[in-house]
Amino acid sequence: MTVSQPQPQAPIQAIVIGAGPAGLMAAEQLVQAGISVAVYDAMPSVGRKLLRAGIGGLNLTHAENKADFIHRYAPQVDKVGAWLQEFDADALRLWAADLGIETFVGSSGRVFPSAKKAAPLLRAWLHRLRAGGTQFHVRHRWCGWDDQGGLLFSHADKQMVVSAPVVIYALGGGSWARLGSDGQWRSRFIDRGIQCAPFRPSNGGFRYDWRVAFRAEQAGQPLKSVALALTRLDGSAWRKKGDAVIAGAGLEGSLIYAASAAIRDQIDQQGSCTVHWDLFPDKTAAQLAQVLGRRRAGDSLSTLLRRQLKLTGVKLALLKELSSKEQMGRIDTLPSLLKALPQCLTACRDLDEAISTAGGVEFDELTAGLMLRQLPGHFCVGEMLDWEAPTGGYLLTACYASGVVAGRAARDYLSERSDPIDNL
Numbered sequence: 001m002t003v004s005q006p007q008p009q010a011p012i013q014a015i016v017i018g019a020g021p022a023g024l025m026a027a028e029q030l031v032q033a034g035i036s037v038a039v040y041d042a043m044p045s046v047g048r049k050l051l052r053a054g055i056g057g058l059n060l061t062h063a064e065n066k067a068d069f070i071h072r073y074a075p076q077v078d079k080v081g082a083w084l085q086e087f088d089a090d091a092l093r094l095w096a097a098d099l100g101i102e103t104f105v106g107s108s109g110r111v112f113p114s115a116k117k118a119a120p121l122l123r124a125w126l127h128r129l130r131a132g133g134t135q136f137h138v139r140h141r142w143c144g145w146d147d148q149g150g151l152l153f154s155h156a157d158k159q160m161v162v163s164a165p166v167v168i169y170a171l172g173g174g175s176w177a178r179l180g181s182d183g184q185w186r187s188r189f190i191d192r193g194i195q196c197a198p199f200r201p202s203n204g205g206f207r208y209d210w211r212v213a214f215r216a217e218q219a220g221q222p223l224k225s226v227a228l229a230l231t232r233l234d235g236s237a238w239r240k241k242g243d244a245v246i247a248g249a250g251l252e253g254s255l256i257y258a259a260s261a262a263i264r265d266q267i268d269q270q271g272s273c274t275v276h277w278d279l280f281p282d283k284t285a286a287q288l289a290q291v292l293g294r295r296r297a298g299d300s301l302s303t304l305l306r307r308q309l310k311l312t313g314v315k316l317a318l319l320k321e322l323s324s325k326e327q328m329g330r331i332d333t334l335p336s337l338l339k340a341l342p343q344c345l346t347a348c349r350d351l352d353e354a355i356s357t358a359g360g361v362e363f364d365e366l367t368a369g370l371m372l373r374q375l376p377g378h379f380c381v382g383e384m385l386d387w388e389a390p391t392g393g394y395l396l397t398a399c400y401a402s403g404v405v406a407g408r409a410a411r412d413y414l415s416e417r418s419d420p421i422d423n424l
Helices: 021-032 048-056 066-071 077-086 089-098 119-131 185-191 212-218 254-270 285-292 301-309 313-322 325-329 334-339 394-418
Strands: 002-004 014-017 037-040 103-105 110-113 135-137 141-145 151-155 158-162 166-169 196-202 222-231 237-247 250-252 273-278 341-345 356-361 378-380
Touching: 014 021, 021 037, 021 119, 021 166, 021 394, 048 119, 066 077, 077 394, 089 103, 089 110, 089 394, 141 185, 166 394, 185 196, 196 254, 212 313, 222 254, 222 313, 237 254, 250 254, 254 273, 285 301, 285 334, 301 313, 313 341, 325 334, 334 341, 378 394
Parallel strands: 002 158, 014 037, 014 166, 037 135, 166 378
Antiparallel strands: 103 110, 141 151, 151 158, 196 356, 222 237, 222 273, 237 250, 273 341
């Protein structure tokens, strides 16, 4: 592999590595301050994960009150909450509107672009960045640092070295490698002495060894209008109503993703986590017992469940899969079983299959402006930091906010470097 030293047409003051939402937002803060920026990305085009999120309508943020919104980022409430003081959900909607992208609040409180697509937003955003002088370099994979601290990139079977006073790393987490977030940067940071927590799946599914017949008949089926409950490691109760999906290898869907951090942590510490399905979240056990008490002579259990409780399809199949005939045959305890059907989970789905990841650069390595303490002028943003958030717009909002925080801190850093008083 040959090594070349590029000669840029104009001095670049800041380099952003990674063209996702966090990196592009950091670049925008610098461009707005008149700072020359070059954005490098390993993929053939920019914003691929954002475009992928747009397939589901691009859930930009959430409209719930700010206090509850910030609480979604536990256990890093203080860190992420500080970002949101600079750029919150309302600021994100105003930013989108300034790009010509109007938004609306859905019935669940989630906020979407009116067109429910990511491409118009990304096009308008890139147009504004290019108009501000931002240079984009795709198919440039970051490979680490050279002996002088320069940034190594591979491109077109060549290796090149670039440098700038400010570098912003926006390299993503450890999931969705095909879209650019492969987490390979983590080992390079660790070799440099930067502490990074291991990657763990967040907003992901779980493995479960279904019986062959159940898997063949129910894989891909939605499990609608149920509730899921569990006891967290700290002893507190967690319960939520929603929908899940029976997957061939286990469980997926929004309800599972909402519980995923608590389930994952319990599996990590105890080896398993028992969750309980409520197949009738809008009825009490007493109400179910009253209905079951109308059993007519000669009715089989299946007939009773279908006729009296309207329990059919995937819900009935799940009940049979997770309980014994003896359990189902005990009419006195059946209501309790229907309200708390236990399932023991022991393994997460693969890291790359998760929507996002926990883990990454530890906050002790960073200043409040997200600059690496060991590398002045080098900042980190987005999912490569050790935090996580549920789906519903929270993850994307915080990625944007981290870019704002780091971009503004990088702007101030450059300003201080150029201040003549500092050079006396």
